[in-house]
Amino acid sequence: MRVSYGAPDMYTFPPLIKCCSNELAVSAGLGIHGLLIKYAVEDDVFVGTTLVDFYGKCELIGNARKVFDEMSVRNVVSWTAIVVGYVRFGDLVNARIMFDAMPKRNQVSYNAMICGYAKLGELVSARTLFDQLPNKNVVSYTTMIDGYAKCGDMASARFLFEECLEKDLVLWSALITGYAQNGLPNDAVKSFQEMLLSNTSPDEYIMVSVMSACAQIGSLDLANEVDAYMSRSFLYLHHTHVVAALVDMNAKCGRMERAMSLFSNIPKRDLVSYCSMIQGFAIHGQGVDAVKLFYNMLSEGIMPDAVAFTVILTACSRCALVEEGYRFFDMMSRYSITPSSDHYACMIDLLGRSGNLEAAYHLLKSLPVEAHAEAWGALLGASRLHCNTELAEVVANRLVELEPHNAGNFVLLSNIYAAADRWLDVSIVRNQMVGQGLRKIPGRSWC
DNA sequence: TCGGCCCTCT
Numbered sequence: 184m185r186v187s188y189g190a191p192d193m194y195t196f197p198p199l200i201k202c203c204s205n206e207l208a209v210s211a212g213l214g215i216h217g218l219l220i221k222y223a224v225e226d227d228v229f230v231g232t233t234l235v236d237f238y239g240k241c242e243l244i245g246n247a248r249k250v251f252d253e254m255s256v257r258n259v260v261s262w263t264a265i266v267v268g269y270v271r272f273g274d275l276v277n278a279r280i281m282f283d284a285m286p287k288r289n290q291v292s293y294n295a296m297i298c299g300y301a302k303l304g305e306l307v308s309a310r311t312l313f314d315q316l317p318n319k320n321v322v323s324y325t326t327m328i329d330g331y332a333k334c335g336d337m338a339s340a341r342f343l344f345e346e347c348l349e350k351d352l353v354l355w356s357a358l359i360t361g362y363a364q365n366g367l368p369n370d371a372v373k374s375f376q377e378m379l380l381s382n383t384s385p386d387e388y389i390m391v392s393v394m395s396a397c398a399q400i401g402s403l404d405l406a407n408e409v410d411a412y413m414s415r416s417f418l419y420l421h422h423t424h425v426v427a428a429l430v431d432m433n434a435k436c437g438r439m440e441r442a443m444s445l446f447s448n449i450p451k452r453d454l455v456s457y458c459s460m461i462q463g464f465a466i467h468g469q470g471v472d473a474v475k476l477f478y479n480m481l482s483e484g485i486m487p488d489a490v491a492f493t494v495i496l497t498a499c500s501r502c503a504l505v506e507e508g509y510r511f512f513d514m515m516s517r518y519s520i521t522p523s524s525d526h527y528a529c530m531i532d533l534l535g536r537s538g539n540l541e542a543a544y545h546l547l548k549s550l551p552v553e554a555h556a557e558a559w560g561a562l563l564g565a566s567r568l569h570c571n572t573e574l575a576e577v578v579a580n581r582l583v584e585l586e587p588h589n590a591g592n593f594v595l596l597s598n599i600y601a602a603a604d605r606w607l608d609v610s611i612v613r614n615q616m617v618g619q620g621l622r623k624i625p626g627r628s629w630c
Numbered sequence: 631t632c633g634g635c636c637c638t639c640t
Binding site: 193194195196197198199200201227228229230231232233234235236239258259260261262263264265266267289290291292293294295296297298320321322323324325326327328329351352353354355356357358359360361363386387388389390391392394395398422423424425426427428429430431432453454455456457458459460461462488489490491492493494496497523525 | 631632633634635636637638639640
């Protein structure tokens with residue numbers, strides 16, 4: 184354009200900068216900022232606002248503020264952009280200062296501030312602003328519902344959902360996703376069916392959450408139904424999120440062949456789709472395949488993250504691939520990933536399974552991070568596997584301390600005493616349970 | 631020509 188047409192003007196730059204925001208292309212944006220000064224259009228309110236938004240989105244809040252302060256004219260959009268910038272940066276104090284300093288506020292500026300509070304878990308402040316907003320729109324509701332969902336309060340989320348009369352796809356999505364992410368997959372599927380009954384067609388976002396819910400339920404029939412629905416819908420099946428969810432759902436519901444064929448037809452596999460497939464192998468006891476696929480992923484140049492290592496270490500521990508597990512654990516440092524309690528739990532499981540109970544116990548006690556119940560649970564399983572009643576007793580007692588309301592731990596402890604013929608201890612533990620009003624939900628099995 | 635809401639792998 185500059186060669187064949189001539190000088191760009193203030194209409195040229197906003198879309199250009201917006202592209203940089205979308206891609207988080209910092210250096211390109213910085214270059215364009217220099218260029219627009221050269222063409223003397225930096226005084227335009229649209230140009231300035233777009234720049235504030237760009238720097239805010241790239242988390243260069245100092246730059247955003249500098250541009251904002253130097254603007255000769257600002258409108259409500261410019262003010263909202265700087266509020267959003269501070270929110271993105273996690274600075275709620277300055278976001279609120281700018282919000283209060285705004286000469287004029289509209290729905291969008293309120294929603295931006297509410298979103299900030301909701302995203303960072305300050306639900307009370309979010310709700311206070313929400314209640315102050317006289318004409319709430321569907322975005323206000325969605326933001327607040329998402330906030331409740333992220334805090335696990337699905338009852339409040341549902342209440343607001345009912346209150347909102349103008350239900351659009353994003354609002355449905357916030358509700359369904361909330362249920363799925365809070366481990367309420369049945370409510371997620373039920374809400375999805377409600378949505379279909381209200382003659383609304385889902386988008387990719389909703390289907391990804393629905394598939395995640397189906398994966399949690401693990402119902403083969405439901406997975407079949409949703410998979411078929413996907414195939415005859417007009418959704419973008421090749422979208423990375425969608426494919427990963429499809430693979431995950433099919434793998435978790437036991438349709439490994441379908442999962443594999445979906446996976447191998449992905450033109451460009453990403454970390455999440457790999458993890459879904461590796462996890463699928465792990466669930467179905469195909470540890471060797473999981474390990475192979477992990478190396479495959481590495482050879483494609485995909486950088487594993489902490490979750491990927493959790494997945495592969497779980498695969499190794501479930502399938503008793505001790506050496507491989509060690510190798511992956513050591514590999515983590517090469518990717519600058521500090522092992523979390525999840526990773527340590529896998530290693531404790533691996534050590535325990537291979538009969539190295541002492542080493543597992545030693546590792547557990549010397550963790551640089553707080554050991555969670557799963558880590559102790561892994562050792563308990565190993566103690567039982569190798570019939571070490573003494574260690575099992577120590578571990579089970581610790582578990583009862585860690586999770587005083589988990590009846591399963593009491594039952595395990597009682598079973599350990601029973602196996603050692605210590606019936607007095609059995610009755611003490613059982614009485615303790617009854618005294619605290621705890622009841623274990625009986626397990627069931629087809630086998 | 632500028633600003634606000636929803637998604638996958640532990």
